[in-house]
Amino acid sequence: MELLDAVFVFQMHEQQELLWHQRVHSHEKGQFELHYFVSGSGTFSNAHNRYAISPGSLFVTTGETIHSIEANIEESLTYYATLLYCPEELELARRLETMNPIKVGTNWRFFFEEVRDKGLSQTRELRISACHQVLGLLYNLSAGTRVEEVKGENIRLEKAIRYMQRHVFDKVDLQMIANHVQLDHSYFVRLFKKRMNTTPMQYYSNLQLEAARALLTSTNLSVKEIADKLQFCSEFHFSKRFKQSTGTSPSAYRKTHLQLLGT
Numbered sequence: 001m002e003l004l005d006a007v008f009v010f011q012m013h014e015q016q017e018l019l020w021h022q023r024v025h026s027h028e029k030g031q032f033e034l035h036y037f038v039s040g041s042g043t044f045s046n047a048h049n050r051y052a053i054s055p056g057s058l059f060v061t062t063g064e065t066i067h068s069i070e071a072n073i074e075e076s077l078t079y080y081a082t083l084l085y086c087p088e089e090l091e092l093a094r095r096l097e098t099m100n101p102i103k104v105g106t107n108w109r110f111f112f113e114e115v116r117d118k119g120l121s122q123t124r125e126l127r128i129s130a131c132h133q134v135l136g137l138l139y140n141l142s143a144g145t146r147v148e149e150v151k152g153e154n155i156r157l158e159k160a161i162r163y164m165q166r167h168v169f170d171k172v173d174l175q176m177i178a179n180h181v182q183l184d185h186s187y188f189v190r191l192f193k194k195r196m197n198t199t200p201m202q203y204y205s206n207l208q209l210e211a212a213r214a215l216l217t218s219t220n221l222s223v224k225e226i227a228d229k230l231q232f233c234s235e236f237h238f239s240k241r242f243k244q245s246t247g248t249s250p251s252a253y254r255k256t257h258l259q260l261l262g263t
Helices: 015-021 087-097 109-119 124-142 153-166 174-181 185-196 200-218 223-229 235-246 250-260
Strands: 002-012 031-039 042-046 049-053 057-062 067-071 077-085
Touching (some): 077 124, 109 124, 109 153, 174 185, 223 235
16 A cells, blocks of 8 residues: 555646646556545546536546546646555445545545645655545545544634635735634644644745746746746745755756656
8 A cells, every 4th residue: 555646736727737637648557546626627537437527526546547637727727636556445446436526525625735745755654644544535435424524623724725725826924824714823833833744834835836836837937927926036036945845946847847748
């Protein structure tokens, strides 16, 4: 059992990005993938079936099944994709695949953020924990158990993550986020760090850099224009932060990834 990949795709709408994510593809035997859609609309194709994508819908795809995502360019898609290798649970995945699309609701950002954070961790125990979290959700869905959306303190984190995702191109500070979730900012930072292993502003910064990577590979915007769009104080500051995160400059990142896309 292993979580192979976990990605967050933010507001997919640019042409190059659409071409990449709309590609028809499959995975290897013993693997299965989850797609959880946060916002936007489009069509999810799974084998010979085509389904409408709506916010709060979850799709399960078994390894060798050909699938693709077609976005409505008027409504940018935001979603999480989680790929697992778990051959002993393929029957579970096949049962759920027949239930597509599974309507789980729109308050599962925090769940998939936590799975992504643990699944990509260097700590083996956290990676295993992420797999069990996913399997727990899938078994509840298979059994027809009503899955509970996040509540209590977790609903505050869900609201904070939603707020930061929606305002990634705005100038946001810690107090604004804390005010939105109606928590004292010191308590909010402790709560967020306890569950997400990072501070709210570090998470927001990572979200900006994810958006920057998407813009570099899917638009013709200059590095300066991207820096301005993401509210960085200067192109130099943006480039420095980008290189700290990826190990390469924005221009070099763009060149490398456009070559990988064959453009």
